[in-house]
Amino acid sequence: xxxxxxxxxxxxxxxxxxxxxxxxxxxxxxxxxxxxxxxxxxxxxxxxxxxxxxxxxxxxxxxxxxxxxxxxxxxxxxxxxxxxxxxxxxxxxxxxxxxxxxxxxxxxxxxxxxxxxxxxxxxxxxxxxxxxxxxxxxxxxxxxxxxxxxxxxxxxxxxxxxxxxxxxxxxxxxxxxxxxxxxxxxxxxxxxxxxxxxxxxxxxxxxxxxxxxxxxxxxxxxxxxxxxxxxxxxxxxxxxxxxxxxxxxxxxxxxxxxxxxxxxxxxxxxxxxxxxxxxxxxxxxxxxxxxxxxxxxxxxxxxxxxxxxxxxxxxxxxxxxxxxxxxxxxxxxxxxxxxxxxxxxxxxxxxxxxxxxxxxxxxx
Numbered sequence: 266x267x268x269x270x271x272x273x274x275x276x277x278x279x280x281x282x283x284x285x286x287x288x289x290x291x292x293x294x295x296x297x298x299x300x301x302x303x304x305x306x307x308x309x310x311x312x313x314x315x316x317x318x319x320x321x322x323x324x325x326x327x328x329x330x331x332x333x334x335x336x337x338x339x340x341x342x343x344x345x346x347x348x349x350x351x352x353x354x355x356x357x358x359x360x361x362x363x364x365x366x367x368x369x370x371x372x373x374x375x376x377x378x379x380x381x382x383x384x385x386x387x388x389x390x391x392x393x394x395x396x397x398x399x400x401x402x403x404x405x406x407x408x409x410x411x412x413x414x415x416x417x418x419x420x421x422x423x424x425x426x427x428x429x430x431x432x433x434x435x436x437x438x439x440x441x442x443x444x445x446x447x448x449x450x451x452x453x454x455x456x457x458x459x460x461x462x463x464x465x466x467x468x469x470x471x472x473x474x475x476x477x478x479x480x481x482x483x484x485x486x487x488x489x490x491x492x493x494x495x496x497x498x499x500x501x502x503x504x505x506x507x508x509x510x511x512x513x514x515x516x517x518x519x520x521x522x523x524x525x526x527x528x529x530x531x532x533x534x535x536x537x538x539x540x541x542x543x544x545x546x547x548x549x550x551x552x553x554x555x556x557x558x559x560x561x562x563x564x565x566x567x568x569x570x571x572x573x574x575x576x577x578x579x580x581x582x583x584x585x586x587x588x589x590x591x592x593x594x595x596x597x598x599x600x601x602x603x604x605x606x607x608x609x610x611x612x613x614x615x616x617x618x619x620x621x622x623x624x625x626x627x628x629x
Contacts, residue, residue: 285344287353288528295531296351298582304530305612308543313614320552325608327574330600331562333378333406334625335369336579337361337391338568342416345452347441347486347529349580352386359386361568365592366393368570370400372595376564382625384411384576389422398432408434411484414463415456426463430470433478437519438464440483443503447488464513473514481515484627486523490538492549492620493520496628519627522546524577524616546615554622560608563625566592574608576625577616583609 288296295301317325339356341348361369373381381401388394388410401408410429417425429436438460441448445457464481467473473481483503487493500518507513523529525543533539560574570592573579589595589603621628 285346285528287344287355288351288531290353290355293531295527298580301526301530302581302611304534304539305525305543308540308612310543310547310612310615313610313612316547316550316552316615316618317555317610320555322555325555325558325560325610327604327606327608328561329604330376330378330564332380332382332559332564332625333369333373333376334382334384334563334565334576335361335397336384336565336567336576337366337386337388337394337397339386340390341385341387341413342390342419343387343413343452343456345413345528346532347451347488347523349524349527349529349577350386351527351580356386359568360391361393361570363393363396365568365570366397368593369566370397370404372592373401373404373406375595375600378406378564380407380409382409382411382563384625387413387416389416389425395428398429398434402432402434408432409437410434411437411439414438414440414460417463417466418459423466426466426472427470430467430472430479435480435482436467436472437482437484438467438515439486440464441486441488443506451486451488461511461513464507464511464515468514473516475516480517483515483518485518485520490533490536490542490545492522492545493628496520496621520623521625521627522616522619522623524613526577526580526613543612543615546619549619550615551618551620551622554618554620557622557624558608558617559624559626564603572603575617577613578609581611581613583611585609 338360339350339352340360341352344353398408416422440460441451448457467481471479485493499520503518533542565573565576565579567579572585574585584590585606586609587603587606589598617623
């Protein structure tokens, strides 16, 4: 369990309402990845490897590295109820330093990755965020900023919409729903209005207008214990609703299944929905989704440089099954050594294979 006294001085943002506090600062047992895994294993779900074999695969192995996903830390200006990272203003210790940023850039040059996916927490709060973006853009990479929207309204971040637009960065914005009640239920009272204001500022600098160099993507997580609807029909509904009622435009919508880990796992337990939701995931297992799992073409790098098959494994502290355990080791041990591994799986992986499939890129 994390000692709350070791977390440092919280980041203060009086303008953004908090829905909850982090598991870490509360000293919750579920702040431990091992405790989360134990809860899932105790649920008695069918072994995920057996489900994979039923899909015609003996095991899951990575194909290549198309997407270089860098989680620059757990610091965030919000503490959302469903967060699988357990991010928040109190997570000031887990922030990627400049030496690790530089190690990531050296490793990036050794891979065939065409996309750099920068996430957090709120990645914009990392002091090296802009330098990282500029270095990736200079390398000709497609850069994604996974943004919670409200961070764009903070004092020193208000120039970010124009700054990102100038660099052609795709902004992937988390917005639980196109209506206020569903969004505020997850993120805190007043967050919906702040999110809409941030979207208007992005629109004002060219995002959401169909320009591929200024692509604005919204990311939807359901606000309850159910799976999202069909991504295509939801996108049409959201575009019509946001344009009509808020005057906001965006380019595409991606829908993600909520992963039963961290604060969403806590909510499932406290609301009495855990067993039902896990059964829903396993019953909706889709063999066709296995071949398109993000762990097959994505490398996930943690704030300290540790390597993972995906962002969810990262939060459960399930490192890659490879001799290359840290991004600093890649130049010494080589890309072939990293790719020659089996993907680490567990009960939580049903979250990525339920229904239409799910992952950082949305439904498959």
